[in-house]
Amino acid sequence: MKGFYVVLVTVAVVGGGVIWYGSRAQPASAPPPGASPRVAASDGFRGFTLGSDVAPVEVTEYSDFECPFCASFATVQMPVIRDQLITTGRVRWRYRDFPLSDTHRWARLAALAAQCAGEQGKFWEMHDQMFLHHRWAQTSKNPRSLFRDFAEGVGADLDKYDACVDGDRYAGRVQASFEEGAALGVRGTPTFFVNGKRFEGRPTSDGFKALVDSLTKPGK
Amino acid sequence: MTRRRQAIALLALVGLLLASYLWLYKIGVVGTLQCGAGGGECEFVQASRYADVFGVPVALIGVAGYGALLAVGLVGLQPAFAESRRVSVLLATLASVGFAFTLYLTYVELFVLHAICRWCVASAVIITAIWVLSLAALRDR
Numbered sequence: 414m415k416g417f418y419v420v421l422v423t424v425a426v427v428g429g430g431v432i433w434y435g436s437r438a439q440p441a442s443a444p445p446p447g448a449s450p451r452v453a454a455s456d457g458f459r460g461f462t463l464g465s466d467v468a469p470v471e472v473t474e475y476s477d478f479e480c481p482f483c484a485s486f487a488t489v490q491m492p493v494i495r496d497q498l499i500t501t502g503r504v505r506w507r508y509r510d511f512p513l514s515d516t517h518r519w520a521r522l523a524a525l526a527a528q529c530a531g532e533q534g535k536f537w538e539m540h541d542q543m544f545l546h547h548r549w550a551q552t553s554k555n556p557r558s559l560f561r562d563f564a565e566g567v568g569a570d571l572d573k574y575d576a577c578v579d580g581d582r583y584a585g586r587v588q589a590s591f592e593e594g595a596a597l598g599v600r601g602t603p604t605f606f607v608n609g610k611r612f613e614g615r616p617t618s619d620g621f622k623a624l625v626d627s628l629t630k631p632g633k
Numbered sequence: 634m635t636r637r638r639q640a641i642a643l644l645a646l647v648g649l650l651l652a653s654y655l656w657l658y659k660i661g662v663v664g665t666l667q668c669g670a671g672g673g674e675c676e677f678v679q680a681s682r683y684a685d686v687f688g689v690p691v692a693l694i695g696v697a698g699y700g701a702l703l704a705v706g707l708v709g710l711q712p713a714f715a716e717s718r719r720v721s722v723l724l725a726t727l728a729s730v731g732f733a734f735t736l737y738l739t740y741v742e743l744f745v746l747h748a749i750c751r752w753c754v755a756s757a758v759i760i761t762a763i764w765v766l767s768l769a770a771l772r773d774r
Binding site: 417429479517 | 682
């Protein structure tokens with residue numbers, strides 16, 4: 414019987430240790446050598462941006478509108494990041510599409526819809542609508558008409574929007590963005606690059622603020 | 634009887650660790666909170682609306698269930714309860730509830746989400762083994 418308790422305690426200690434090890438924050442690391450984006454977008458488009466063109470730090474986010482973690486990030490962390498880092502001119506945020514179409518049936522349509530709103534200068538408004546009202550991602554219902562409602566809600570011209578979405582006008586852009594991310598080693602969403610280096614920390618407003626602070630401190 | 638209860642306790646401990654890991658993942662303490670390409674089906678399953686039952690994360694239900702099985706299994710190993718049939722009945726009841734719940738979750742994975750999370754499969758194997766052992770212990774006299 415004593416041997417049994419030894420085994421039990423050993424399993425508990427080893428298992429607990431593995432979980433504890435896994436819970437430690439991962440440090441930021443550089444991307445693999447030679448991993449700079451080389452896949453040209455069909456029209457050279459490099460993603461919609463928020464913030465100052467002369468901000469010292471650029472964060473590129475590879476995201477998928479259907480991904481619940483992206484929605485959580487966009488609705489919980491992003492408002493704080495906008496207030497603390499983007500509107501203060503410290504960070505420029507770049508959004509790149511990485512639709513995981515294997516598991517997310519409507520991700521590519523969502524990306525196209527956002528691009529079409531973006532064509533009319535309403536990308537970020539559409540982005541916020543997609544993520545704030547994310548229940549569409551948890552049903553199997555075709556969200557095409559809901560996206561159209563979002564576009565109307567953000568003030569887009571619906572005739573232009575319809576022509577754009579129905580014609581898959583930006584399918585090439587979305588695909589190029591996806592291929593660019595894949596070439597950079599993106600495997601899931603959201604994935605972030607800070608000044609070209611992959612961000613491996615916990616994607617929270619505090620995590621980004623700490624990194625931006627360290628990158629912009631005097632003498633750096 | 635004792636051997637079976639030892640095996641149940643050990644399996645319940647492994648299940649408890651597994652469910653704890655999934656729960657900590659669910660609340661963002663471990664792992665990367667990402668939707669994955671290809672192999673990311675655990676993320677997909679864990680982020681689906683089926684990962685909560687009446688607002689309680691499935692993984693937390695697993696922690697409670699395996700914790701209860703471990704506790705009852707250990708109590709059943711004490712000399713005072715070694716021959717207790719009540720302990721065997723309680724173990725078989727808990728294991729049957731866990732097994733039925735696992736059948737439901739596996740159905741959701743296979744036929745609703747069309748995604749299989751390997752950690753969930755591991756848990757399904759563990760609870761099935763516990764269920765079989767607990768039924769066998771029930772027949773011991």
